[in-house]
Amino acid sequence: xxxxxxxxxxxxxxxxxxxxxxxxxxxxxxxxxxxxxxxxxxxxxxxxxxxxxxxxxxxxxxxxxxxxxxxxxxxxxxxxxxxxxxxxxxxxxxxxxxxxxxxxxxxxxxxxxxxxxxxxxxxxxxxxxxxxxxxxxxxxxxxxxxxxxxxxxxxxxxxxxxxxxxxxxxxxxxxxxxxxxx
Amino acid sequence: xxxxxxxxxxxxxxxxxxxxxxxxxxxxxxxxxxxxxxxxxxxxxxxxxxxxxxxxxxxxxxxxxxxxxxxxxxxxxxxxxxxxxxxxxxxxxxxxxxxxxxxxxxxxxxxxxxxxxxxxxxxxxxxxxxxxxxxxxxxxxxxxxxxxxxxxxxxxxxxxxxxxxxxxxxxxxxxxxxxxxxxxxxxxxxxxxxxxxxxxxxxxxxxxxxxxxxxxxxxxxxxxxxxxxxxxxxxxxxxxxxxxxxxxxxxxxxxxxxxxxxxxxxxxxxxxxxxxxxxxxxxxxxxxxxxxxxxxxxxxxxxxxxxxxxxxxxxxxxxxxxxxxxxxxxxxxxxxxxxxxxxxxxxxxxxxxxxxxxxxxxxxxxxxxxxxxxxxxxxxxxxxxxxxxxxxxxxxxxxxxxxxxxxxxxxxxxxxxxxxxxxxxxxxxxxxxxxxxxxxxxxxxxxxxxxxxxxxxxxxxxxxxxxxxxxxxxxxxxxxxxxxxxxxxxxxxxxxxxxxxxxxxxxxxxxxxxxxxxxxxxxxxxxxxxxxxxxxxxxxxxxxxxxxxxxxxxxxxxxxxxxxxxxxxxxxxxxxxxxxxxxxxxxxxxxxxxxxxxxxxxxxxxxxxxxxxxxxxxxxxxxxxxxxxxxxxxxxxxxxxxxxxxxxxxxxxxxxxxxxxxxxxxxxxxxxxxxxxxxxxxxxxxxxxxxxxxxxxxxxxxxxxxxxxxxxxxxxxxxxxxxxxxxxxxxxxxxxxxxxxxxxxx
Numbered sequence: 001x002x003x004x005x006x007x008x009x010x011x012x013x014x015x016x017x018x019x020x021x022x023x024x025x026x027x028x029x030x031x032x033x034x035x036x037x038x039x040x041x042x043x044x045x046x047x048x049x050x051x052x053x054x055x056x057x058x059x060x061x062x063x064x065x066x067x068x069x070x071x072x073x074x075x076x077x078x079x080x081x082x083x084x085x086x087x088x089x090x091x092x093x094x095x096x097x098x099x100x101x102x103x104x105x106x107x108x109x110x111x112x113x114x115x116x117x118x119x120x121x122x123x124x125x126x127x128x129x130x131x132x133x134x135x136x137x138x139x140x141x142x143x144x145x146x147x148x149x150x151x152x153x154x155x156x157x158x159x160x161x162x163x164x165x166x167x168x169x170x171x172x173x174x175x176x177x178x179x180x181x182x
Numbered sequence: 183x184x185x186x187x188x189x190x191x192x193x194x195x196x197x198x199x200x201x202x203x204x205x206x207x208x209x210x211x212x213x214x215x216x217x218x219x220x221x222x223x224x225x226x227x228x229x230x231x232x233x234x235x236x237x238x239x240x241x242x243x244x245x246x247x248x249x250x251x252x253x254x255x256x257x258x259x260x261x262x263x264x265x266x267x268x269x270x271x272x273x274x275x276x277x278x279x280x281x282x283x284x285x286x287x288x289x290x291x292x293x294x295x296x297x298x299x300x301x302x303x304x305x306x307x308x309x310x311x312x313x314x315x316x317x318x319x320x321x322x323x324x325x326x327x328x329x330x331x332x333x334x335x336x337x338x339x340x341x342x343x344x345x346x347x348x349x350x351x352x353x354x355x356x357x358x359x360x361x362x363x364x365x366x367x368x369x370x371x372x373x374x375x376x377x378x379x380x381x382x383x384x385x386x387x388x389x390x391x392x393x394x395x396x397x398x399x400x401x402x403x404x405x406x407x408x409x410x411x412x413x414x415x416x417x418x419x420x421x422x423x424x425x426x427x428x429x430x431x432x433x434x435x436x437x438x439x440x441x442x443x444x445x446x447x448x449x450x451x452x453x454x455x456x457x458x459x460x461x462x463x464x465x466x467x468x469x470x471x472x473x474x475x476x477x478x479x480x481x482x483x484x485x486x487x488x489x490x491x492x493x494x495x496x497x498x499x500x501x502x503x504x505x506x507x508x509x510x511x512x513x514x515x516x517x518x519x520x521x522x523x524x525x526x527x528x529x530x531x532x533x534x535x536x537x538x539x540x541x542x543x544x545x546x547x548x549x550x551x552x553x554x555x556x557x558x559x560x561x562x563x564x565x566x567x568x569x570x571x572x573x574x575x576x577x578x579x580x581x582x583x584x585x586x587x588x589x590x591x592x593x594x595x596x597x598x599x600x601x602x603x604x605x606x607x608x609x610x611x612x613x614x615x616x617x618x619x620x621x622x623x624x625x626x627x628x629x630x631x632x633x634x635x636x637x638x639x640x641x642x643x644x645x646x647x648x649x650x651x652x653x654x655x656x657x658x659x660x661x662x663x664x665x666x667x668x669x670x671x672x673x674x675x676x677x678x679x680x681x682x683x684x685x686x687x688x689x690x691x692x693x694x695x696x697x698x699x700x701x702x703x704x705x706x707x708x709x710x711x712x713x714x715x716x717x718x719x720x721x722x723x724x725x726x727x728x729x730x731x732x733x734x735x736x737x738x739x740x741x742x743x744x745x746x747x748x749x750x751x752x753x754x755x756x757x758x759x760x761x762x763x764x765x766x767x768x769x770x771x772x773x774x775x776x777x778x779x780x781x782x783x784x785x786x787x788x789x790x791x792x793x794x795x796x797x798x799x800x801x802x803x804x805x806x807x808x809x810x811x812x813x814x815x816x817x818x819x820x821x822x823x824x825x826x827x828x829x830x831x832x833x834x835x836x837x838x839x840x841x842x843x844x845x846x847x848x849x850x851x852x853x854x855x856x857x858x859x860x861x862x863x864x865x866x867x868x869x870x871x872x873x874x875x876x877x878x879x880x881x882x883x884x885x886x887x888x889x890x891x892x893x894x895x896x897x898x899x900x901x902x903x904x905x906x907x908x909x910x911x912x913x914x915x916x917x918x919x920x921x922x923x924x925x926x927x928x
Contacts, residue, residue, distance in 0.1 A: 021817050
């Protein structure tokens with residue numbers, strides 16, 4: 001199966017990103033998220049004291065980790081690893097017990113008013129037809145690049161080879177697949 | 183890797199795929215498949231139109247499913263969106279489905295300003311409006327009616343005013359926003375910049391932002407180009423008392439003392455001239471007055487500017503050398519909201535002169551030439567009936583002044599309601615789509631001026647603050663529910679875009695074209711609106727221009743001819759001034775009694791323990807227009823007052839219990855005006871002598887049920903303003919506030 005060889009990942013260019021939240025609103029409308037529900041969000045991290053300051057702006061979402069504490073914690077099998085390594089929740093199997101939320105080091109999940117836990121899907125419904133995730137498509141600064149890191153010619157693989165990058169909380173040992181270009 | 187329990191269940195699930203695909207859950211989890219969730223928000227119908235969540239006018243695609251707009255995406259063909267959107271554009275459904283929208287016409291029942299209304303029919307509301315306007319015209323002449331307008335639907339009301347016979351048509355987007363810039367560039371280069379500005383950010387090697395906070399100020403195309411420039415390795419120089427998002431990406435951040443920008447600009451010019459970093463050949467060929475400029479800046483050294491701006495001379499020199507080193511692709515961004523200190527035309531002049539020294543006007547990576555898509559006007563018949571209004575506009579005081587105003591002054595139109603202030607008094611206002619209560623400084627004065635009016639009609643989508651002061655409120659349909667005139671602003675790539683409805687108007691709201699036409703009909707001016715509807719109007723214009731309505735409706739935008747936009751593309755550098763030269767030294771200003779070269783004059787300081795109040799933008803919001811939009815407000819529901827964390831430790835009144843992060847405070851200005859409670863953001867990202875609020879919050883309109891009472895309004899605290907003597911803009915960064923803990927008496 002060719003899809004088994006795919007490893008979906010995202011590169012977020014923190015130099016380009018201005019933290020405008022277009023990714024957040026684009027996600028909310030694409031995925032018809034409920035009020036209070038977010039699958040992605042903006043973090044501004046500031047270092048230093050006036051006037052010697054630095055700031056990193058990150059568009060964050062589920063890291064679709066290679067090691068998945070959320071899947072391990074799920075008692076019903078609702079949290080699972082899908083095509084390309086994307087971590088999904090099957091709402092039909094989810095009881096809303098929040099074990100996955102406790103296990104996730106990134107706070108990437110929330111409880112949907114429908115009673116299940118919801119999170120970023122990498123927009124697999126769009127990816128399946130060859131489109132980028134909604135956040136990637138809308139981003140006015142073109143900060144987001146999605147693709148298959150197992151394909152050395154993909155834009156994301158090239159970027160990750162060319163640019164220095166980091167992940168959020170590497171010490172959690174989850175091997176994230178959302179990379180922040182610095 | 184060993185097969186764990188879950189993997190085993192997944193294997194089991196694959197066998198049950200047929201059950202899951204048929205939509206039948208087995209109720210036995212292990213046997214259910216894991217389908218890829220599809221929210222199915224793609225439209226059955228996709229309508230191309232242009233956005234109105236701000237005034238940039240990006241091309242959007244509205245996805246419509248089951249009669250509802252599900253989402254908006256960028257139109258890839260439109261040169262302002264290039265397929266990408268800012269959050270506001272993406273969040274337009276939050277406006278369309280805002281439960282607080284104006285739903286039916288309203289007639290005032292209480293006292294003016296009490297916000298007590300009765301719902302009436304369109305007939306009743308329009309008849310009342312027509313009768314009241316005619317009464318004003320009969321008693322005071324048609325010119326006694328003024329129109330304030332912001333937004334594309336305003337075009338229909340401008341047409342009404344033309345028919346009606348009043349020249350008093352203004353917008354706060356001039357004298358409360360970009361006016362000083364337009365005046366300064368007109369003096370220097372012979373042309374205002376307009377919107378969208380013809381800047382070549384994408385190809386700049388150095389971008390200098392002076393108080394402009396692109397990235398938070400979210401004009402889509404400019405932010406796209408800024409990111410592109412950063413991606414290509416361009417360097418940013420950011421002058422801002424606040425460590426803005428742009429500052430965080432800058433090679434040089436200059437945390438200038440507020441109000442001293444002109445001193446910095448002169449010092450930069452001093453370095454460019456002294457070190458011969460300016461484009462001597464360009465200056466010799468294309469400019470006039472260099473010798474005067476050279477003498478003027480000779481003693482404006484970085485050391486001189488240090489004491490004024492608080493910026494180290496080494497920083498001023500290093501940034502000047504960087505700016506000079508990147509020329510001509512060294513873009514000094516002209517800014518947009520430029521009404522700060524009342525000497526704003528002179529500051530913008532200094533920026534325009536700096537751009538000329540860098541040789542960036544007419545060059546790649548600088549200021550480009552722009553053109554309009556050629557479109558025929560609607561052919562109106564001759565001999566249309568006309569009111570006899572012959573008087574000049576009333577936006578100036580009787581004593582005159584503001585000789586270089588290039589547009590009508592909205593503040594002047596407000597002043598003209600004050601009996602005897604202008605050549606004649608304004609007696610009625612039509613306010614289309616602009617909340618003057620937040621747009622204008624000195625709210626108390628505005629309220630008093632409105633009480634002098636015989637009649638005020640507001641046309642709006644939401645029950646904004648100004649609606650509360652109206653006699654009649656007319657509910658307009660949102661941009662997603664209406665046709666409008668074509669959008670074809672001057673731009674580096676000419677284009678024409680179409681506005682068309684994605685869904686029918688909700689409630690009893692009506693498009694602006696319909697309201698204006700109905701109003702005109704009721705005052706005997708129907709002949710000025712001969713079109714059946716806006717679609718017919720647009721069709722006629724397109725046919726007269728030899729364009730296909732069908733193709734435009736399908737694609738949303740048509741592109742004009744590619745013309746050279748800069749010297750590198752074969753277009754000679756030129757200025758539209760009288761002598762064709764860029765006016766470094768302005769004889770025009772000198773003749774009018776103004777300084778022909780910009781000079782630094784100290785601004786008034788605040789009392790001890792007070793902070794200069796500054797304001798700006800958040801990327802999710804367009805002034806106060808979006809603060810009730812639930813979708814956009816979710817990530818940014820209220821503003822915070824930015825306060826330097828170290829300064830907060832020594833705040834007067836907080837000795838016993840220091841101010842904490844996120845605690846609510848009240849800001850009290852020099853005139854005793856108190857803000858609504860607002861959370862304190864204690865941060866290193868701002869100087870200790872100023873505080874910062876994002877504009878648009880602190881809404882006093884109760885009918886904006888979400889936004890009401892959230893955050894604080896900078897404009898409510900702007901009880902003082904300093905008028906720019908050159909063009910009449912209202913400088914608003916001249917107010918000082920002290921900080922009080924919320925809930926504690928003064």
